[in-house]
Amino acid sequence: MITYLRLSVTPNELLVVELTHPAQLWCEDGGVWVTHEQSTEDIELYRGEHRQLAVGKVLVEGAGRLCFCGENLQISPVSMSQFGAGYDSSLVLA
Numbered sequence: 001m002i003t004y005l006r007l008s009v010t011p012n013e014l015l016v017v018e019l020t021h022p023a024q025l026w027c028e029d030g031g032v033w034v035t036h037e038q039s040t041e042d043i044e045l046y047r048g049e050h051r052q053l054a055v056g057k058v059l060v061e062g063a064g065r066l067c068f069c070g071e072n073l074q075i076s077p078v079s080m081s082q083f084g085a086g087y088d089s090s091l092v093l094a
Helices: 089-093
Strands: 003-009 013-019 023-036 043-046 050-053 056-070 073-079
Touching (some): 003 013, 050 056
Antiparallel strands (some): 013 073
């Protein structure tokens, strides 16, 4: 069953998403920076843009309204303050 989840990401918030199935991420408003554990490139998405994401852990930062479309989505928001100033997002992906 396909699930659609709309949410907002605010500044100083880090969204950690564990994808157990491939999913699409749509940026409906604003702009976000996306890092996937299986990719060497960072993705920037702005209003109206989308990206197909593979199975794995995804980090999302920025300020925007998003829509995830996929099966069995497991999403857990984490505040950047939990990592302290100058956190290294690569540690979250480990």
